[in-house]
Amino acid sequence: MKLFTTYLFWVILSSNLFAQWYQQNPKFNYDFYSVTYQNESTVWTVGSEGILLKSNNGGETWEIVQLGVSNDLYKILFIDSTDGWIFGSSSLALKTVNAGNTWTQINIGFYFNPTSACFTDKNYGWIIDTFFDKIIKTTDGGETWSATYNNNCSSIFFVDSLYGWCCGNENKVFKTTDGGLSWNFYYTGVYEGIYDCFFLNRDTGFVVGTSNRGLGGVGVIRKTTDGGFTWTVSAYGNQSDHWLNKIYFKKIDNVYVGWAIGAHGQIFHSTNNGEIWQNISLGYGYPQLRDICSNNSSKIVLVGVPGIILTKNNTQSWQNINGITIPLESVVFVDNNFGWVMPTPGFSNLLAKTTNKGENWIVMNNTNTSANSIFCIDSISIWLTYGQDGFLKRSTNGGISWDNINSGAGVRLNSVFFLNNNLGWAAGQYGNVAKTIDGGNNWEIINTGLHIYGFQKITFVNENYGWAMGNRELAISYDGGESWEFITLDYSLTDIFLISETDGWITTANSIIKTEDGGHNWRIKNYYSVDLSSILFKDNTTGWCLANGGVSTQNGALFSKNGGDSWTYIYRDEVNNVRSLYVNYDNEGWICGGRGIILKTNDATYISNISEVPELLNPLNGALVGSSVNLEWTIILFAQFRLQVSTDNFNSICYDTLISIDYSKTLNNLKHKQSYYWRVRGENELGLGEWSQEFTFTVDTTISTDVIDLTNEFYFSLSQNYPNPFNPNTIISWQLPVSGFVILKVYDLLGREVATLVNEEKPAGSYEVEFDGVNLSTGIYFYQLQAGDYVESKKMILIK
Numbered sequence: 001m002k003l004f005t006t007y008l009f010w011v012i013l014s015s016n017l018f019a020q021w022y023q024q025n026p027k028f029n030y031d032f033y034s035v036t037y038q039n040e041s042t043v044w045t046v047g048s049e050g051i052l053l054k055s056n057n058g059g060e061t062w063e064i065v066q067l068g069v070s071n072d073l074y075k076i077l078f079i080d081s082t083d084g085w086i087f088g089s090s091s092l093a094l095k096t097v098n099a100g101n102t103w104t105q106i107n108i109g110f111y112f113n114p115t116s117a118c119f120t121d122k123n124y125g126w127i128i129d130t131f132f133d134k135i136i137k138t139t140d141g142g143e144t145w146s147a148t149y150n151n152n153c154s155s156i157f158f159v160d161s162l163y164g165w166c167c168g169n170e171n172k173v174f175k176t177t178d179g180g181l182s183w184n185f186y187y188t189g190v191y192e193g194i195y196d197c198f199f200l201n202r203d204t205g206f207v208v209g210t211s212n213r214g215l216g217g218v219g220v221i222r223k224t225t226d227g228g229f230t231w232t233v234s235a236y237g238n239q240s241d242h243w244l245n246k247i248y249f250k251k252i253d254n255v256y257v258g259w260a261i262g263a264h265g266q267i268f269h270s271t272n273n274g275e276i277w278q279n280i281s282l283g284y285g286y287p288q289l290r291d292i293c294s295n296n297s298s299k300i301v302l303v304g305v306p307g308i309i310l311t312k313n314n315t316q317s318w319q320n321i322n323g324i325t326i327p328l329e330s331v332v333f334v335d336n337n338f339g340w341v342m343p344t345p346g347f348s349n350l351l352a353k354t355t356n357k358g359e360n361w362i363v364m365n366n367t368n369t370s371a372n373s374i375f376c377i378d379s380i381s382i383w384l385t386y387g388q389d390g391f392l393k394r395s396t397n398g399g400i401s402w403d404n405i406n407s408g409a410g411v412r413l414n415s416v417f418f419l420n421n422n423l424g425w426a427a428g429q430y431g432n433v434a435k436t437i438d439g440g441n442n443w444e445i446i447n448t449g450l451h452i453y454g455f456q457k458i459t460f461v462n463e464n465y466g467w468a469m470g471n472r473e474l475a476i477s478y479d480g481g482e483s484w485e486f487i488t489l490d491y492s493l494t495d496i497f498l499i500s501e502t503d504g505w506i507t508t509a510n511s512i513i514k515t516e517d518g519g520h521n522w523r524i525k526n527y528y529s530v531d532l533s534s535i536l537f538k539d540n541t542t543g544w545c546l547a548n549g550g551v552s553t554q555n556g557a558l559f560s561k562n563g564g565d566s567w568t569y570i571y572r573d574e575v576n577n578v579r580s581l582y583v584n585y586d587n588e589g590w591i592c593g594g595r596g597i598i599l600k601t602n603d604a605t606y607i608s609n610i611s612e613v614p615e616l617l618n619p620l621n622g623a624l625v626g627s628s629v630n631l632e633w634t635i636i637l638f639a640q641f642r643l644q645v646s647t648d649n650f651n652s653i654c655y656d657t658l659i660s661i662d663y664s665k666t667l668n669n670l671k672h673k674q675s676y677y678w679r680v681r682g683e684n685e686l687g688l689g690e691w692s693q694e695f696t697f698t699v700d701t702t703i704s705t706d707v708i709d710l711t712n713e714f715y716f717s718l719s720q721n722y723p724n725p726f727n728p729n730t731i732i733s734w735q736l737p738v739s740g741f742v743i744l745k746v747y748d749l750l751g752r753e754v755a756t757l758v759n760e761e762k763p764a765g766s767y768e769v770e771f772d773g774v775n776l777s778t779g780i781y782f783y784q785l786q787a788g789d790y791v792e793s794k795k796m797i798l799i800k
Helices: none
Strands: 003-007 016-018 021-025 032-037 043-047 052-055 063-065 073-078 084-088 092-096 102-106 114-119 125-129 134-138 146-149 153-158 164-168 172-176 184-187 193-199 205-210 219-224 232-236 244-252 255-262 267-270 288-294 300-305 308-312 328-333 339-343 351-354 362-364 371-376 382-386 391-395 403-406 413-418 424-428 432-436 444-447 457-460 466-469 473-477 485-488 493-498 504-508 511-515 523-526 530-537 543-549 556-560 568-572 578-583 589-593 598-601 616-618 623-625 629-633 640-646 655-659 664-667 675-684 695-699 729-736 740-748 753-762 765-772 779-787 790-798
Touching (some): 043 084, 043 300, 073 114, 084 114, 125 153, 164 193, 164 205, 172 193, 205 255, 219 244, 219 255, 244 288, 255 288, 255 300, 328 371, 328 589, 339 371, 382 413, 382 424, 424 457, 457 493, 466 493, 473 493, 511 530, 530 578, 543 578, 556 578, 568 598, 616 675, 655 664, 729 740, 753 779
Parallel strands (some): 114 153, 205 244, 328 578, 371 413, 623 695
Antiparallel strands (some): 016 021, 021 598, 043 052, 052 063, 073 084, 092 102, 114 125, 134 146, 164 172, 172 184, 205 219, 219 232, 244 255, 255 267, 288 300, 300 308, 328 339, 339 351, 351 362, 371 382, 424 432, 432 444, 457 466, 466 473, 473 485, 493 504, 504 511, 511 523, 530 543, 556 568, 589 598, 616 629, 629 664, 675 695, 729 765, 740 753, 740 779, 779 790
């Protein structure tokens, strides 16, 4: 058996993503799949990308333990205070015999992707593998392993070396009385899907799952007292389509205390050996609860996806340790200290607020609804719009409590804006505008007659002049919203910002539009390679906006010092979509976006000397092109781009231009048989960057394609789905260099197959298929392509 030891060291997670921006939330950018107590105070959790966290105080604070692996880690367990195991993707098994001070990688001898593991003592252990449908067993503490057929299960539990049970997504529970050599199965309920099991002894056990497999349903808990032969219902959930996927018991003071957890914050709790279950669900802010553990003092630690770490004891409510981790839509501040973030509409009931510039974010779960928009008048007066019927919520005590307000609009309100405590407007579907002059006690409804898409945002600069943003329509009011003048544009609008009755800006999917005369005339600046949004200006010259592109390197924050005529990247994010930006008058800035990311800079006007050099991407060096070519390069921070083209190796220049934001330029009407040289460098007010390497391409106007790769490289590849996140449809693309049998399947986070998209022979070529997630719940899913020896998986996110 091949062994090698990875020695651990403690590291502090750096929150500095780029020079002037640092991460305030969440503490850890990982998903968490498994958690376990080692002793009364020490608790461990594992998750995505090789993350291992350790807490010495029952989960209150955590430190990263560096393992030196990037595998997703799905299970951690401790047999006693010294011996423990970690199991992860791509056959990873790690063992400790010294309380986690060192972890030794074990070669089990089988390829596996684990979804469950169980040890009854230091010698006997079992692993569930869903990749090849195996149960892998050891009887000598991991020295040797054997494998048997899995029964299509994803969870396994043994009470001793002989008696064990396993279950999957069907309405069956398999039982063994000989340590897994043979299995018998028993049915639970018709149509049910059973996802996890836990037994108190050889007779009494519990399973959890869904009441209606594959067709939606509610969480179900079933109990047996005869070893699994018959099952009775202990509890049903009360929210449709929200299953339970984990059940856990801890014996405390001679009583088994139980927990059943699942999707969208579903939690059931029993304090009497599983006889009676109480629903204490957390709500929509916690998409997938994955694992739970307790010590003898009833200190609970709960983990899940995305990035969920919660703790609780008998005398306190749930404490959110990792911060808000769901996608964020808006960040707003009312002064230099007090601010709020709001999740993507329809995704969560949670909000988060700060009173100290975001150094600490307090997660709030008291609105009982998912907000469509948020507006802060001051630190105590907060407004939300929510639902589909013209409702708002108002807080006059900083979010401690909320009043429900019916505007009478009868339609979804997408935006709310107050000029002061009394005068405010809300706007939404069909162009409806609701106006109040008494702080929201009474509302006047103004129907502008716009289409169902209606208004997405409303803003005013004084009691008379304001804008409302439609799909391609900008509505302007000169009389406090009583009447509106419409301007139809050739672009889908993404944001608007007014600084006065004359000066305003609009962002679209690929352009920034500016007016200096109240909207009568417009200047348009097109940027075809990025999607722009969340624009704001502090004066007529200094402004910011966000960019989200077709590739992750385009995501980031842009800064302009000339009224929006040109822009440079001051922050770039290759992981998260960035959704909202706010900058105060001291130039402190915040960005929020995917996975609960909140970033802060102390100076959003910071520009540094250019240290990066652009890399040329397309066409490849030496490529043959048609009469036009699209030149592409990498984006670098703090720079505009100088593009130069030459026909004589830069002894002379035939084309020279300075480009803002874009990382590409299309050249047309190129000369037949001509060879061209091209290069790019960054420039800003502080100086010039270094030139990139020089590439060449040759023109042949007789070819039909714009670019031909002379290497003619064609290889296996599985592309990232698009769009991602998606609701409910997305496209998955791949290419095959040779003919072969192709299997493309979709799995959930527990490894359960949810769809087979391709299962047939395919000739060489490029392909795409549409995946429909309409019958699935919000969460993270995986799709896997198998073609001969080639196997690749990717992650995608469904948000409803």
